[in-house]
Amino acid sequence: MIYMDNSATTMPNEEVLSSFLEANRRYYANAASIHIAGRDADTLLKKAREQILSIVDAPDGNVIFTSGGTEANNLAVLGCARKHRNRGNHVITTVTEHPSILNAAHQLEREGFEVTYLTVNEHGLISLDDLKEKVRKDTILVSIMHVNNEIGTVQPISECSKIIKKQSRAIFHSDTVQSFGKLPVMLAEFSADAMTISAHKINGLKGSGVLITKKGILPESINYGGSQEFGIRSGTVSVPNAVAIARAMRLCTTERQASQHQIWREDLMTSIKALTEVKVLAENEAAPHILSIAFPYIKGEIAVNFFQEKGIMISTSSACSSKSNRASHVIEAIHVEEKYKHGVIRISFGNTTTEAHIVRVKEVLSEFVQLLRRGKTYEME
Ligand SMILES: Cc1ncc(COP(=O)(O)O)c(C=O)c1O
Helix, strand or coil: CEECECCCCCCCCHHHHHHHHHHHHHCCCCCCCCCHHHHHHHHHHHHHHHHHHHHCCCCCCEEEEECCHHHHHHHHHHHHHHHCCCCCCEEEEECCCCHHHHHHHHHHHHCCCEEEEECCCCCCCCCHHHHHHHCCCCEEEEECCCECCCCCEECCHHHHHHHHHHHCCCEEEEECCCCECCECCCHHHHCCCEEEEEHHHCCCCCCCEEEEECCCCCCCCCCCCCCCHHHCCCCCCCHHHHHHHHHHHHHCCHHHHHHHHHHHHHHHHHHHHCCCCCEEECCCCECCCEEEEECCCCCHHHHHHHHHHCCEECEECCCCCCCCCCCCHHHHHCCCCCCCCCCEEEEECCCCCCHHHHHHHHHHHHHHHHHHHCCHHHHHC
16 A cells, blocks of 8 residues: 555654653553652653653744644634733634634634634735735634645745734734744744644554643633643543654654655655646645645546556545535635536655655546546546
């Protein structure tokens, strides 16, 4: 099998699995217990926290362990907005965020907050001038994703931060689920106040993530229980998951991987350009590991099934929307031409991708286009 769906999830790293097992075997005590076994587990938890903070260059920041990117995003949006309601009522996000941000923003609207959704251009980019216009004195939270999960667009996070900080006291959160480990993401450089990471996108384990915040910035809790994680995220902390995500983060070879992915992405784009029917989305605006392409007059699933028959796993624009018949909110937001709208696929590289995989993808792409030209795909539909 050639696995080219790394934006949906990645293969767990063996070292991460070993760390997880080892921590489960040796440090199963509750980190909140006061006996020695509990203290040992707590020490390990603290070490994982310190490692994570040092990796993202925020030594005096906070790490809140969560059940994944979804929960960390919910916590950032709901928790930060509710906590700062006394300062203002206005929240800004973008129309192409992951549903874990968008649906949390909709919840805020139901609670009486005013939410502005920044629109994007045909490549998925927000406009900095638009952001300048929209940030107000009463803006309390801005959440802008770093890399889009469907088409790969990279938003200018540092520039956004400058505008936000100049014009307001808003907390700036960025969903870095698709960028951490793929592009350099340091909280200091980035100048965001909070960021979300999901373990399973970086060869870690499913059901584990973190919200990292700068010193002095902590959201209000969105769940109720025994007040673990500084009272922000109740529930017995999974020390093995904490150890495993720290390990997965340490093992990321961001720069090396990104430059290799960029070469492969360009290589694939060159061969796609020879296939006139095919369109690349966010051609020059996307992260190196995501290639989003659109075919006219077909459904993306036709291409996904064709690739699958050839042993290659890809997805339609995103794993979340792949079972729906409608074009995704991202495809709608970038105003893809009607005939291409339903024929979007996403090829995403990871640390298991090889040169040979790329060669095979090129062959299968070209075979698929031949089939399209002969009109065979419509029969398959
Ligand atoms: C950009 C982005 N944010 C958040 C999430 C949610 O992460 P998780 O699957 O860990 O809940 C995803 C998952 O696909 C994502 O791509």
